[in-house]
Amino acid sequence: MLLGEVNQEAGGNFSLQVDFSCKLLAKSHNSGMTLKDSSVSRRRFLKTSSATVAAAATCQIVPRHVVGGAGQTPPSETFGGALIGVGGRGPGTYNSMCRGLNVKQLALCDVKFVGRADNKKVYTDFRRVLERKDIDLIAIATPPHWHALISIAAAEAGKDVLCEKPMTRFIAEGRAVVNAFKRYNRVFQIGTFGRFGASGNRENIITHKIMRSGLLNPCEGVHIKSGGLKVKQWSGDPGLLPQSAPESLDWDFYCGPSPFKPYVRPRTGGTHRGYWDYEGGGLSDMAQHHFDPVQWTFGKDATSPVEIEAHAPPPHPECTGMWGWVELKYADGLTFAMDSREWGDRYTRKKERGVSLNDLSPENRKKVEAMPDPAKLLSFAEAVKTRGQAGGHAEAAHRCSTMLHLANIAIRVRRKIKYDPVKEEIIDDPEANRFVNPPTRAPWHA
Amino acid sequence: MPNEKVTQFAAQFRDPKDLKRQSNPNLQEMTAALDGLRAMGAKGVTGLVALLKPDAEGGDVHVRHALHGQAMRAGGWPEKDRQAFTKALAGTLKEDHPKSAKGFVIRQLQVAGGAEVTTALGGWLLDDELWEDAAQALLAIGGTADQFLKALPKAKGKQQLTTVQALGVLKINNAAERIRGFVTSGDSTLRQVAARALADMADTGAVATLLKAADTSKGFERIKQTGACLQLAENLLALGRKEEASRIYQHLRDTRKDPAEAYIREAAKTD
Numbered sequence: 001m002l003l004g005e006v007n008q009e010a011g012g013n014f015s016l017q018v019d020f021s022c023k024l025l026a027k028s029h030n031s032g033m034t035l036k037d038s039s040v041s042r043r044r045f046l047k048t049s050s051a052t053v054a055a056a057a058t059c060q061i062v063p064r065h066v067v068g069g070a071g072q073t074p075p076s077e078t079f080g081g082a083l084i085g086v087g088g089r090g091p092g093t094y095n096s097m098c099r100g101l102n103v104k105q106l107a108l109c110d111v112k113f114v115g116r117a118d119n120k121k122v123y124t125d126f127r128r129v130l131e132r133k134d135i136d137l138i139a140i141a142t143p144p145h146w147h148a149l150i151s152i153a154a155a156e157a158g159k160d161v162l163c164e165k166p167m168t169r170f171i172a173e174g175r176a177v178v179n180a181f182k183r184y185n186r187v188f189q190i191g192t193f194g195r196f197g198a199s200g201n202r203e204n205i206i207t208h209k210i211m212r213s214g215l216l217n218p219c220e221g222v223h224i225k226s227g228g229l230k231v232k233q234w235s236g237d238p239g240l241l242p243q244s245a246p247e248s249l250d251w252d253f254y255c256g257p258s259p260f261k262p263y264v265r266p267r268t269g270g271t272h273r274g275y276w277d278y279e280g281g282g283l284s285d286m287a288q289h290h291f292d293p294v295q296w297t298f299g300k301d302a303t304s305p306v307e308i309e310a311h312a313p314p315p316h317p318e319c320t321g322m323w324g325w326v327e328l329k330y331a332d333g334l335t336f337a338m339d340s341r342e343w344g345d346r347y348t349r350k351k352e353r354g355v356s357l358n359d360l361s362p363e364n365r366k367k368v369e370a371m372p373d374p375a376k377l378l379s380f381a382e383a384v385k386t387r388g389q390a391g392g393h394a395e396a397a398h399r400c401s402t403m404l405h406l407a408n409i410a411i412r413v414r415r416k417i418k419y420d421p422v423k424e425e426i427i428d429d430p431e432a433n434r435f436v437n438p439p440t441r442a443p444w445h446a
Numbered sequence: 447m448p449n450e451k452v453t454q455f456a457a458q459f460r461d462p463k464d465l466k467r468q469s470n471p472n473l474q475e476m477t478a479a480l481d482g483l484r485a486m487g488a489k490g491v492t493g494l495v496a497l498l499k500p501d502a503e504g505g506d507v508h509v510r511h512a513l514h515g516q517a518m519r520a521g522g523w524p525e526k527d528r529q530a531f532t533k534a535l536a537g538t539l540k541e542d543h544p545k546s547a548k549g550f551v552i553r554q555l556q557v558a559g560g561a562e563v564t565t566a567l568g569g570w571l572l573d574d575e576l577w578e579d580a581a582q583a584l585l586a587i588g589g590t591a592d593q594f595l596k597a598l599p600k601a602k603g604k605q606q607l608t609t610v611q612a613l614g615v616l617k618i619n620n621a622a623e624r625i626r627g628f629v630t631s632g633d634s635t636l637r638q639v640a641a642r643a644l645a646d647m648a649d650t651g652a653v654a655t656l657l658k659a660a661d662t663s664k665g666f667e668r669i670k671q672t673g674a675c676l677q678l679a680e681n682l683l684a685l686g687r688k689e690e691a692s693r694i695y696q697h698l699r700d701t702r703k704d705p706a707e708a709y710i711r712e713a714a715k716t717d
């Protein structure tokens with residue numbers, strides 16, 4: 001629905017080709033949007049898409065709910081798909097959603113499509129997409145301040161969702177996403193997949209079992225993410241004079257639940273990452289990639305750190321900026337740390353330390369060795385087909401996002417904070433706790 | 447006349463673009479500047495606010511950075527000091543400053559303010575430009591029902607949406623009767639915001655109203671109104687109001703016969 005993220009992770013510009021035609025669908029299970037080296041620009045795509053849309057209109061698919069029972073799989077096993085947020089991360093997110101499924105792309109939505117939307121295939125308003133009964137699967141690749149609201153609305157509309165990371169802009173909306181997907185029994189998968197590989201590694205499985213057993217307490221394990229969090233690259237550009245928003249962009253809709261601010265170009269198109277109104281800089285973006293599998297390995301998918309401390313300069317009100325390190329401790333003593341290597345002091349409080357069976361008494365070691373291995377994580381496709389829980393499900397994604405939001409809160413308040421992982425509140429610091437659930441702009445409310 | 451001392455302190459806050467270019471900006475200088483401003487008391491606050499410029503003019507990045515840096519620190523101060531800071535800050539809202547500068551001040555009160563500034567903020571809930579900033583600050587501070595209830599009768603358009611949503615978030619039941627009337631308004635957005643607010647405040651008197659709204663609406667509004675019904679049922683259950691919650695679930699199971707709404711029937715199975 002929104003200006004999608006520029007694919008800076010991939011390191012540059014790209015062109016985009018989308019084909020709604022049945023011909024393409026017949027050739028590929030991964031129908032629809034693909035990243036290609038062709039010279040078809042996004043602008044050209046939008047001009048030509050109306051023609052292909054007309055062709056697609058003759059190709060009807062049977063929505064799975066029409067003939068499906070509890071599993072809701074129609075004989076054709078074809079799913080109607082939509083991409084909301086058609087920017088740099090859009091193609092990758094959409095293709096991730098389609099992997100292993102036969103998906104017919106039925107809609108593209110972005111607030112930058114003003115004047116181009118036909119409300120048949122191309123939309124500016126995600127609500128018009130979600131009310132379509134022939135769409136089953138939604139890929140969300142907007143900036144993060146829209147992730148939770150669109151995910152929740154999609155669940156309310158009975159859709160399954162693959163949502164680009166980071167999952168949320170703040171902690172409380174993550175809990176709202178978890179609740180919505182539980183309430184409607186829909187599938188949610190976060191758009192980072194490292195845990196699927198990590199959970200197949202024998203060493204990680206042993207660590208996972210040790211941690212899940214609860215027998216290692218206190219735990220002296222330390223995991224440090226050193227560098228690679230794009231702190232400078234994705235810090236914001238403050239103090240720019242207001243500009244006129246492009247005519248093709250619905251700026252008010254773009255701001256959505258976040259505070260309405262005058263338009264400046266860096267607030268869109270990938271550099272949005274550097275503004276607190278939309279995201280939390282490189283930390284919340286890149287660290288979800290890094291910590292999602294680590295969180296699985298250390299068995300922390302259902303809880304959060306209890307003490308968080310950071311080394312950072314006074315924060316800027318609008319823009320994410322520099323920080324040195326963040327330390328996050330769990331109730332059992334496990335420590336995660338982030339060392340930016342881009343500003344200030346290095347993290348030297350603790351050294352990296354793994355967890356092994358040798359940390360346990362012989363008796364406890366036997367107990368852990370007797371534990372069955374964790375169940376294989378389901379891919380998004382497997383979860384959609386079986387109505388099971390995807391490996392990167394909402395609770396796990398929320399807990400990982402929470403870790404990163406807590407890191408950013410500690411960076412902003414520059415004092416040690418204590419967190420209650422059950423109530424999901426910062427303890428004894430009402431001002432810091434305001435960042436857990438900041439108000440949103442009406443009518444948007446998770 | 448700008449306070450020279452304040453100007454000097456604020457100058458220690460460089461444009462973050464400069465921070466990017468330096469591997470190690472001087473944290474000590476920034477901290478010393480904030481300490482110096484704090485030692486100046488109210489003058490340190492009013493002096494900074496006086497240096498704020500309109501959004502359209504710019505050139506005050508360092509001032510905003512310093513003021514925000516101080517607001518973020520204030521939460522960790524002794525209560526008396528925090529209040530002295532926020533009272534001085536709120537006092538500037540009565541002065542002759544640009545509207546966008548006042549918006550910035552309100553956003554700092556959202557970070558550091560408490561009960562001592564809610565009356566000052568409440569006065570801005572019906573302002574044409576600053577109502578959203580004021581509403582968000584009051585919501586963040588919490589315990590601010592009186593301000594929203596006072597604004598509700600006069601609030602129109604987006605201000606009305608903001609006020610109704612806020613009353614729901616704050617779970618102010620004594621606004622429920624008035625808000626129930628909005629569920630049948632001619633404005634689709636207001637209908638949805640009102641329904642969600644009633645669900646948030648677990649209004650037992652809204653069960654029939656919300657079910658009817660969900661039954662009679664179409665498209666996305668039907669999705670959201672049904673969502674409000676389920677949210678209301680969950681909130682009622684949490685309060686031990688099983689009978690009203692069961693009524694909602696039973697109704698949704700009985701009426702959602704379209705295969706496209708099978709998932710709603712499933713969601714309404716609570717046992």
